[in-house]
Amino acid sequence: MNPIVFGVLFILIAPIFGGLLAGVDRIVSARMQSRVGPPLLQPFYDLGKLLQKEARQVNPIAEPLLLGHLGFMAATGAMLVGGTDLIFVAFVFALAALFLVLAAGSVNSPYSFAGAERELIVLLASEPFFILMLAAICKVTDASSYQGVLSSAVMVAPKLPGILLAFTFVATIKLRKSPFDISTSHHAHQELVSGLTSDMSGRLLAYVELAHWYESAILAALVVLFFNWSVPLGLLAFAVVYGLEVLVDNSTSRAKWQLVLRSTWVVTLLLVGGNVLALFLIK
Amino acid sequence: MSFFSKSPWILHYDASSCNGCDIEVLACLTPLYDLERFGVVNTGNPKHADILLITGSVNERNIDIIRNLYRQMPDPKVVVAVGACACSGGIFARAYNIQGGIDKVLPVDVYVPGCAARPESIIDGVVQGIGALEQKRRKSA
Numbered sequence: 001m002n003p004i005v006f007g008v009l010f011i012l013i014a015p016i017f018g019g020l021l022a023g024v025d026r027i028v029s030a031r032m033q034s035r036v037g038p039p040l041l042q043p044f045y046d047l048g049k050l051l052q053k054e055a056r057q058v059n060p061i062a063e064p065l066l067l068g069h070l071g072f073m074a075a076t077g078a079m080l081v082g083g084t085d086l087i088f089v090a091f092v093f094a095l096a097a098l099f100l101v102l103a104a105g106s107v108n109s110p111y112s113f114a115g116a117e118r119e120l121i122v123l124l125a126s127e128p129f130f131i132l133m134l135a136a137i138c139k140v141t142d143a144s145s146y147q148g149v150l151s152s153a154v155m156v157a158p159k160l161p162g163i164l165l166a167f168t169f170v171a172t173i174k175l176r177k178s179p180f181d182i183s184t185s186h187h188a189h190q191e192l193v194s195g196l197t198s199d200m201s202g203r204l205l206a207y208v209e210l211a212h213w214y215e216s217a218i219l220a221a222l223v224v225l226f227f228n229w230s231v232p233l234g235l236l237a238f239a240v241v242y243g244l245e246v247l248v249d250n251s252t253s254r255a256k257w258q259l260v261l262r263s264t265w266v267v268t269l270l271l272v273g274g275n276v277l278a279l280f281l282i283k
Numbered sequence: 284m285s286f287f288s289k290s291p292w293i294l295h296y297d298a299s300s301c302n303g304c305d306i307e308v309l310a311c312l313t314p315l316y317d318l319e320r321f322g323v324v325n326t327g328n329p330k331h332a333d334i335l336l337i338t339g340s341v342n343e344r345n346i347d348i349i350r351n352l353y354r355q356m357p358d359p360k361v362v363v364a365v366g367a368c369a370c371s372g373g374i375f376a377r378a379y380n381i382q383g384g385i386d387k388v389l390p391v392d393v394y395v396p397g398c399a400a401r402p403e404s405i406i407d408g409v410v411q412g413i414g415a416l417e418q419k420r421r422k423s424a
Binding site: 035048205 | 285286287289290313314317319320321322324328330331333355357358359420
């Protein structure tokens with residue numbers, strides 16, 4: 001099949017996947033707190049409501065920026081499974097996140113601005129890892145595209161266990177989970193409740209939500225890269241990673257940004273660097 | 284199709300309440316009552332909220348804050364006054380600094396009586412608020 005077909009399919013299916021994942025997440029979280037929790041389709045109801053609600057625009061530039069965030073996030077996923085060069089995809093992924101920072105920084109609210117700064121910090125923490133991870137996967141499989149890695153005879157996970165472990169650590173940032181959700185905490189008892197989105201309402205908030213569903217699907221697609229010999233096994237591994245993230249989310253308190261930045265870089269350096277070094281030495 | 288009845292997000296504001304009603308409001312989110320079953324989220328941000336849930340009465344200090352919070356909420360929106368103080372001023376009604384219930388400042392849609400209001404009646408009030416939200420949406424559409 002033409003890789004472009006996969007890209008188009010991703011754009012259509014990823015929101016459904018991401019929304020259902022968010023629904024399962026909320027139910028599992030509720031059960032962990034011995035509550036019943038909302039219906040499975042709750043994230044879709046929330047999205048529908050946000051689209052029907054009035055959108056107050058503090059700065060008219062915010063809407064195009066958020067559409068850019070959503071568009072580039074969808075494009076990242078489409079390019080990833082559509083067979084574009086993996087390193088290039090990592091840069092588009094970062095660009096998508098940057099649009100969100102710009103949108104949050106475009107208003108005067110100190111909460112929004114603090115949220116934008118914190119989002120920049122988590123970007124600073126997570127981006128080096130994603131580039132190194134994709135570079136390492138390209139190196140061991142000798143391929144540069146998604147399809148290339150999947151059809152490679154080299155099994156990725158047994159060669160890069162350290163990087164897979166580091167992925168579960170860094171994914172906490174991208175999945176917006178505690179203790180690393182310093183810019184997007186959903187909990188109302190925090191001093192900065194989702195500072196990033198504090199001035200976004202109605203459909204503007206819906207764009208952010210939808211972009212996050214794409215982001216979850218992109219992360220699932222990245223986990224599949226590690227299990228390139230079996231896609232179902234990759235999706236199962238993503239379910240395990242996600243389950244761990246929900247557990248961590250419900251059992252830890254928020255970290256300070258210094259800890260987020262340092263711990264992520266230390267983990268990236270030790271696990272990714274160690275893994276790559278071991279590959280060179282063992283050969 | 285409307286999604287407002289399935290996803291009401293609440294902003295809870297404590298005007299000069301004694302905290303009795305506030306504890307009951309928070310009790311609604313605990314495992315025993317679990318308001319999230321109905322898609323309710325306690326947002327803490329007026330720009331994300333559909334229902335303004337206020338406990339306590341209006342005084343000289345918080346009158347501007349209450350107005351400000353209400354103005355920041357995007358339409359459609361409803362106000363639920365929880366507890367005797369929010370409904371009428373309660374036992375503080377004749378205190379020198381108290382102006383009365385929330386309806387002195389804002390158009391209140393649902394009154395939830397009680398001192399303190401019980402979680403069951405708060406949930407009932409929120410559900411009635413959802414009905415009012417739905418009506419307002421139809422009017423504006």
